[in-house]
Amino acid sequence: MTSLAPPRPPAVRAPDIAPRRTPGRRLNRFAPMVPALALLGIFFAGPMLWSVYTAFTNMALTGSSTVDFVGVDNFTRMLHDRSFLHSLQLTLIFVVGSAVIGQNTLGLLVALLLRGRSRTARSVVTGLIIAAWAVPETVAGFCWYAFLYRTGTLNALLGHLGVAQNWLYTAPMLAVIIANVWRGTAFSMLVYSAALSEIPPDVVEAASMDGASGWQRLRHITLPLIRRAIVSNLMLITLQTLAAFGLIFVMTGGGPGTASQTTPLYMYQQSFKFYQLGYGTAMALVLLAVGALFSALYLRLIRLEEA
């Protein structure tokens, strides 16, 4: 990348200007960034700080004219809130099932299988998978709803087998997990395709000359070489899936009962249906902590620096 940068014109670094860096000068250099920083502060840091503050208050959308600081009440309430603990459990199932196992493995598998295939095969397969990713979330959710519902396509196909049922009712978690795998695999596939193309072919060739089997090459050559990509991919898809809302909301609305009510759906319910903004925001903070835990876990499992 750096080699592409044009050589610096010598005139700019005239000896009488360069060595002297007064504070005023330094400020001047930052001046062009001020609007950007201000925007970031207002629209990015502002809401974040506001939400941290809200999490420690009893702020409500309506029903109370004052906002009181309540300390960690929202968090202790969560500990005793069975619906919240249940939602957290479902969120973990959803993240592990659809992101860590589903999207991650399937994405890697597709990327591996596509390696060295003909251009046509590659573009057809990638095109199809990316199409699923490019579809807006609500549209994807509705497609799956139409596919799995009682009078949907799946039952029409299975019609004569006598197993027709509303799959969103009988297996809601499985349904949303499969839908999310379908939608999100493209991302992992793209990350892994890029990583795989960086592997020098001579290393793999040398290994096969030494008699390494396909599995051994994957286990000892390919995977260690793309471990950075694995960590970043896992982190990205985990955080993305932790916050997944639209897909589940459209497909099951969190039901039947609370059978697919993951934490983002429960948060929505508390904030905007029960008007408990403070409690809902506190859950968002907990979700952030869960995301951080996952990230730490990945970094530990696949020690980057050692490579």
Add this chain to the structure above:
Amino acid sequence: MRRTFTVTFAAMAAFTLTGAVACSSSGTGSSAKTITVAYQKFGAFIQLDAQMKKVKGEYEKAHSGYTVKLVPIEASENDYYTKLSLMNRSASTAPDVSYEDTFLVNTDIQAGFLAPLDDYLAKWPDWSQFSDSSKTAAKALDGKTYGVPMGTDTRALWYNKDLFAKAGLPVPWQPKTWDDLLAAARTIKAKLPGVTPLNVYSGKGMGEGATMQGFEMLLYGTPNTLYDNAANKWVASSPGFVDSLNFIKTIYGEKLAPNPQDALNPNFGTSLSNDLLPGGKLAINLDGSWLSGTWLAGTGSRPWPEWSTVLGQAAMPTQKGQAPGATSMSGGWVLSVGSHAKNKQAAFDYVSLALNKENALAYDIAASQIAERADVAADMTYLNSNPTLKFFTDLVAVTHFRPAYAAYPHISDAIQVAMESVMTGQMSPQQATVAYVDQVKSAVGADKVTTG
């Protein structure tokens, strides 16, 4: 990047909503010569929008120099409440006049969003036309009135006379007890395979409809209620509560009711009024007075001219036929003046103009409302506008209102959860009641809960 989204999920969502509201109402604010009016306009519900536009014209003509700024909020019911609350949170966006659901009025009063209207009502001669029960609709715990009612509704049984005749049941039909109702449903199940005998909305998919059209229509026909007004406490467990859940268990367990897989679908209400009832696939339906609106020629979304001859109406009986013999539930909406309004008199003038006899009459007919004004209720144009009107208006005598306290949305949700766990067979009515008691206690505090 994504992580920050997680952090600020609720915050962002709130901001987005505020933003959306702010956009749709840019420069809402209050000024002495401008009156902003916020109301709902959504899907097929366009009657109020038409009415507000008409009143705006009349008002500006009568009060020269004043401008009425209409802010139609295009959102479904739950989202409308949310957006209106977000507007009200800031004095710079709070509307002067707002369209408020009676069950949220108390919540909004507690939040300090609304202004008391007693001084203005005392000087308004038309106020005497409003019935006593309607005057309580927007009366707060402090005894002051915070809104003028626009119209109300009641709920009862709709039944298909053709199917009843085929099954050998009497027409007209009026069950005296829950057992009569179940007996009719069982007869239909035995005689007419393929017909769903009885629908009672249940579960979270139907939302507030399940609580009000379903559960409360049962509970308020027992000796028990949801709230003890004398003690100011929620009645969490009571024999009537268990019996009502038992009724749900019976109809879903004996397959007298629709398959739960369909009944829990949020779109079930639409398929019911568009397909099941006109198609003769459902014999009895416990539903609202507004149901026929869907089938009216010209204004309905699924015209079905034969509805008035095919469908009959029967009052929902009390559990064992105890006095007064029938029961019903009523909701309704009011027009309120915002507490931030700069010129409250002008805002009230708009409200009183919008709900004078002529305008209330036009609105009640267009939106299939039950009139709250005595002079409208006696008007022949109104009485002839819908053949079911007299029946549903008479139910006002036995009707009940929801306990409209701040915790009600919570309670309603807990009821839907209890219904759903019973209709799917996940819990017995007793178990579901125990779980419900827990929910109520966590929502309102154990000291605010009693047993019936």
